[in-house]
Amino acid sequence: MSQVTYTQPTRDDAATADLVEWHEARVAEHDDDFAAAKELVTRLGAHYDPDSGVATFGFWTPELLDEGVSVEDVALELLTPTEKLDYEAADEGGLEVDLHRDRLPVERAGEYHWVAVENVRAGTRDKFGAFYRLVYETDEGEETLTDPLAYSTPFGAFAPPELYDWESLDVSRADREYFEQLGTEEERVSTSEDDGLPRVDPANAMVEIHPGTATGDGTLGGLARQYESIGDKLEAGEDLTPAERNFVGYDGIQLMPVEPLTENREFEDYWREQGGDEEGLTVGLDRPDMINWGYDIVVSAYSATNPGVLETGRPDELVDFIAACHNQPEPIKVVFDVALGHADNRGAELLNDRYFEGPGMYGKHLHYQHPTVRAILLELQRRRMDYGADGIRVDGAQDFTYYDLELEENVHDDEFLAEMDRVTQEVAGTEYRPWMIYEDGRPWPREDWELASSYRALIDQHPHSFQWSPITFAHNTPALLTFWATKWWRVKEVCEFGSQWLTGVANHDTIRRGTQIDPTVEFNQSPVNPYLGEDYPETLDAAYNNPASSMFFYCFAPGVPMDFVHANMRAPWGFIRDTDSIWNVKVVSDESKFIYWQVHDEQFQRPEHFRRIKDLGFADRAELLTFMNALSAAVKSTDYDLDVMADMLSAMDQPLGDDLSAEDLEEYAYAWMQDIHDFANLAHWHDSQDDERTAFDLAVRRFRQERPWLRGDVDFEGEEYYGYRHPTEGTVLYYGFRVSPTGDEQLLFAANMEGVPVEVSPELLREEMPSIPTDGWEVALAAPDVREGEEVELDNAQGIVWRREP
Structure with missing residues (x-):
């Protein structure tokens, strides 16, 4: 130096x-x-x-x-x-x-x-x-x-x-012109209803990205370079690779949290003081490399950026990424995922006691009613968003609660959520209001929350705001047969009043939940959909990325459709974190079914995958699966007593030996987390992208971009239709008819969401929608392998859209 x-x-x-x-x-x-x-x-x-x-x-x-x-x-x-x-x-x-x-x-x-x-x-x-x-x-x-x-x-x-x-x-910052124009371009912003400040308009289509696994180096710098390269190609009219297509066609990116995280007490500190005197100090330094999906925050330094996704340690990387998105030939809005609903337990080591009301579901429950804490949390939000974000997604808005002494129960702190909505941003000399998105599943965690939640509480309070839809939130299982039939009551809501919902089945939470399902269960759950794939990994991949569901959300349904880039890539994804020194083994046990859903034998055998697990002695996938199932059973049967678990697992034939300790289980858990983190890195999956599929997926997104009017609710009291065929007769057929606001374009949609092949045509669909016209239709978009004709056969997960000009 x-x-x-x-x-x-x-x-x-x-x-x-x-x-x-x-x-x-x-x-x-x-x-x-x-x-x-x-x-x-x-x-x-x-x-x-x-x-x-x-x-x-x-x-x-x-x-x-x-x-x-x-x-x-x-x-x-x-x-x-x-x-x-x-x-x-x-x-x-x-x-x-x-x-x-x-x-x-x-x-x-x-x-x-x-x-x-x-x-x-x-x-x-x-x-x-x-x-x-x-x-x-x-x-x-x-x-x-x-x-x-x-x-x-x-x-x-x-x-x-x-x-x-x-x-x-x-x-x-390299996108100053973007902000200077903010408020002057009608298509980008609308005037705020309260003080005249511009409010960023919603995107037409959005993709969620985890920066730690989105590129080979897992950094914001790498992600910025990737988008700069894509932008250069688009500007020059060059073809994108199939892998690059999975990142484009969107005018919005929801970035998973990039705030500083909790750290594992068992690991060596990244800053180690080694001695000094009044004039100087010597420290040992390591670049932080925590593995985490981003939600295990300590709140302290929330206005900074997680150094684990910075290759240079400079906050400029986040600004550079945002600028790369804003400077695309077709600008992309960036939405920050703000997770200020809780703090990890280690947050108590960094923040004074005033910050906390007590323990919470995810660690520490923040004291939103304390005036200074309340003000600091809002200031942290302001500083975070001043990196240049266009929108804010408030993670778990139902978790912002306080204890009401008179009612003797926790109540939702809706006034604090309103204060979050009032925060304005100032970037490059321009003051504006961001696009507001709330994830809110209240009355969660009440047992009937999935049935009882309206997903509209915050929209009712803030008419300009958006929420995650019930199709998007948490426990989606499209890999199971009858999902699209049994979820119809929620799909119906999307059609009728979903214009301010984010929709789609693929996100960081839903795929994680999908991989936690035991596919071998024969009772108490629907069977795995046999039409989606030849094996479990193929089935899961197709469940979260297929033409039928994509065409429903992009070519017909209201709201803002959102994908997860890992689903686009049909790449593995799971719950990744090595920052928890207490529950790490339990977290891994919860992922025991990941091997069924995400790992093929030949993938496990590749030398670049599961290197740490193999070093511990696991030579093949079947052996690993047996151990993971046993680990999961041991957690449940011992109420997570690591010592007893070690004794139980020592008795089985497994590579870790016959004298296991709690420390051995912890070592295994960390090896698993690191291997899954590497396995999920999208750089491994570029070469496996299908040219026809990725081209079609991009075409679907562009179809939506060309028709932003589709975001509005279906006018089911007018001439528009939506529905699914009864009786199903083995096929869940969704259909619908939409008309542009100017009346110059009509769209007819049909998709086999799950089941045996079914024939469709404008004439046949007239049986479901008696007043639609049957002449003048031409195919606007059809799933790959669909053979066009007067009547079209749609196989499982295939769809078609016709258009006509009246």
Whole structure:
């Protein structure tokens, strides 16, 4: 590493006094604690002014007052690298770095601490800045506090954050023109109903992407380059590869969460302090490589980006990815998946007790009613979205609850959800309101939630908002026979009032649930659909990606259809995380049926797959399947007692030996998670993409893009139709008739959603829809292998759309 110039940071007394004065003025202006907090939290964290070179730091620290810590015993600690920090070296096996250590006194105002600093190094795209934290003395010794509102955490949420030049990042973003035009292009935005700010309009079609497995390197940088390459090809009129087609045809991308995650206590820290003195500190560094689907957040540093998906450790990668989407020949909106409904248990190590109301289903339940916590969570949302997102998907909105003392029960904090809706964004000098999407399955977790949920509670409260539909939410099982018949009551709702729903069967949750089904069960569930494939993996792949369901959602149904890129690629997907040191074995046991659904024998035998599992002795898929079934049974029979489980599994013939320990099971679980994470990487599946299928899938999406009017509800009281044939006679035939708002185009749709072949034609469909015209129809789109004629035979999962001009 090369030496870098170092100038000792100094406290700016005048700017510090201004901070305290500003704080006191804000408090004096408001009688309401929440109103005051909403202003105060905007200055929390570290903010660097590139014009003056001054950085301001603010911390909300009520715990220091509770502990009786004197302000004289509190300081801001700055840790500045003595040499240029090589992040790639940290990725290759660890890095040892020397840091200058400086401590500066702070000022206290109420429960807050403030300080302004000159000559402090700020991080940029090309260099790392100073790391910082609050330090204080107690009777037991020295303690540290992190910044929950940091912009950059290159070594994870449990390491000191980095001062980052956020203003310069915004100024240099490559999609500034996109935001400058925001509000001027009618097709992109509509005027907000309350204050005249533009609100981003919904997409016509969206794809969900997990950045950790979407490209070979599993980073946002890699994903940005992929979209830049695709954009260049589209601009030049070049053909896309079958694999590339799976990423396009959309004007919206829902990015799975990219916030800093919890970390596994059993693994070595990415930031390891190895010694130092008053002037310096030596640390060992590793580039974080947590395996996770993104939802196990600690809330702290939510405004930063998970370094596990950053190849450079620079927040610029997320901005670059968004810019690559915005700068496509046909711009793509980016929707962030915001999971502020809970915190992982380790969040309590980073946040003070005020943040939590108590334990929750996923760890810690956040204290939404506390005025400062409430304000900070909203500020974290604002900072997260200011990376340049067009939309926000609020994960698990039904989980935003608080305990009502009078009712003596948890109630939904709908006012907080309304506050989330009021947050505005400012990017590249443009203020706007994002497209709002809520995932809300209330009255979940009530046992009858799937039957009772309307999926419209938030739409009723916020008429501009969208929700995930009942077809999209959680427990979809299209690989089982009769799914499309038994779900008809929900499909009917999509047709009648689904214009503000996200629809489709494939997403990160539904495929995971699909792989958890035991396909060998003969009672208490529908059988596996025998028409979808020759084996279980082929069946699952076709269940979540087939012409019939795609054509229903894209060529007929209201709402915004959404796919999952892993389903498009017909690639494996499961529940992946190695961040849980307590429940990791149980999580793996829940995935025991993954092998049935996602792994062929020849795939298991490939040397690039399941390398760690093979190193543990599992030589073939059948042997692995037997052990996974036994592991699942042991979890259930012992109530997850690892020691007893180890004894039980030691008695069976399996490669791990006859003297298993709890540690052996944990080692196996981590090996499984890492192998599945690698197995699911889409780079492995590029060469297996079918040219005809991917071309058809893209054609279906383009059909929708050309007809945005299809998003509106079916006018079943007018001349439009929807339905499915009764009696089924072995085939669930969906059909429908739609008319463009101008009346210049009519569409006739039919699809064999599941079952034996069936013949269809405009004439035959007239039996179901007596008033439709029967002449003048021409085929607009047909599934591969459908032979066109006066009458068309649709096999299982095939569909057809005719069009006519009246």
